Amino acid sequence: MKRIIIADDSETARMFIKRCLQIIGLGDVEIIEAEHGKEALAAAKSQPTDLLLTDLNMPVMDGETLVKWVKASPKLCDLPVIVITSAGNPAKEAHLLELGAHRVLNKPVSPPVMMDALADFIED
Amino acid sequence: MVEHNAIYQAMINAACQTLENMAFTEVLEHFDPSYEIPTDDLGWTSMLIHDPVQAELRLAMPLSLMKSLASSMFALDEEEVTEGQMQDILNELLNTIAGLFMTNLLADDQEYQLGLPELGTDELPKVDADTIVWKLMTSDEAPMQIFAVGASLLALSEKKL
Numbered sequence: 001m002k003r004i005i006i007a008d009d010s011e012t013a014r015m016f017i018k019r020c021l022q023i024i025g026l027g028d029v030e031i032i033e034a035e036h037g038k039e040a041l042a043a044a045k046s047q048p049t050d051l052l053l054t055d056l057n058m059p060v061m062d063g064e065t066l067v068k069w070v071k072a073s074p075k076l077c078d079l080p081v082i083v084i085t086s087a088g089n090p091a092k093e094a095h096l097l098e099l100g101a102h103r104v105l106n107k108p109v110s111p112p113v114m115m116d117a118l119a120d121f122i123e124d
Numbered sequence: 125m126v127e128h129n130a131i132y133q134a135m136i137n138a139a140c141q142t143l144e145n146m147a148f149t150e151v152l153e154h155f156d157p158s159y160e161i162p163t164d165d166l167g168w169t170s171m172l173i174h175d176p177v178q179a180e181l182r183l184a185m186p187l188s189l190m191k192s193l194a195s196s197m198f199a200l201d202e203e204e205v206t207e208g209q210m211q212d213i214l215n216e217l218l219n220t221i222a223g224l225f226m227t228n229l230l231a232d233d234q235e236y237q238l239g240l241p242e243l244g245t246d247e248l249p250k251v252d253a254d255t256i257v258w259k260l261m262t263s264d265e266a267p268m269q270i271f272a273v274g275a276s277l278l279a280l281s282e283k284k285l
Contacts, residue, residue: 010212010215010216010219011208011209011212012146012197012198012209012212012213012215012216012217013216015197015198016146016197016216057219057238057240085223086219086220086222086223086224086238087223087226087236087237087238088223088227089226089227089230089232089233089234089235089236090232090233091233091235092235106223106224106227107219107220107223107224108141108142108145108146108220109145110145
């Protein structure tokens with residue numbers, strides 16, 4: 001069973017992403033919820049993970065720092081990371097992609113946008 | 125209160141898109157521009173815009189609407205909705221609206237920086253000359269209001285960044 005980590009300090013945002021995943025046919029996956037980047041990082045290190053969806057603005061460890069840590073880790077560097085943020089703009093998006101994020105999506109994410117972003121993941 | 129068309133429409137679009145995508149709720153301008161949400165039934169939250177202008181955004185709505193949205197979004201009966209969930213929805217709605225608002229308002233290559241939402245604990249601050257107010261309602265006529273406060277934000281309508 002695929003394992004997806006959702007990192008966002010908002011329960012609402014996490015619920016919304018889970019709903020999107022269900023709508024696009026990814027309801028039968030193991031979903032781990034984290035309230036910040038440090039929690040997400042620990043979860044990713046604890047068990048094999050297939051995808052990390054993260055917000056940007058979070059306490060303790062924000063999304064940008066999380067991307068850096070994931071991509072710097074020999075164990076996690078191949079983990080696809082998709083950033084879902086309300087604070088996105090082309091410059092920020094380019095920076096996150098340079099850091100190694102797979103995609104950057106702007107909130108609110110619609111199911112078709114999520115489907116497109118996760119196309120490779122769904123096919124696998 | 126001051127109205128500036130570009131700013132005004134940017135927020136209308138942001139609010140509509142957010143409520144529609146996140147809560148499957150249609151939002152439109154309130155038919156009564158003088159309507160005020162009763163203070164004893166009101167929840168609100170605010171967040172700061174740090175850059176490229178310094179301003180504050182606030183989102184206010186009746187507690188009953190917060191509960192209704194939470195019930196819908198969390199797929200719970202209204203009796204099961206917790207205060208924490210209601211507050212979290214309010215914060216996340218403003219967080220999302222604010223991001224879309226700034227994206228709509230600024231040029232494509234213009235960066236911006238937002239703060240984090242903070243729940244309001246006291247009375248909603250009074251409106252002054254540097255405040256724009258959006259009086260909205262859902263298709264069920266439940267009111268919600270958005271406020272933007274800050275002279276430098278208002279000045280955006282006169283100055284290109």
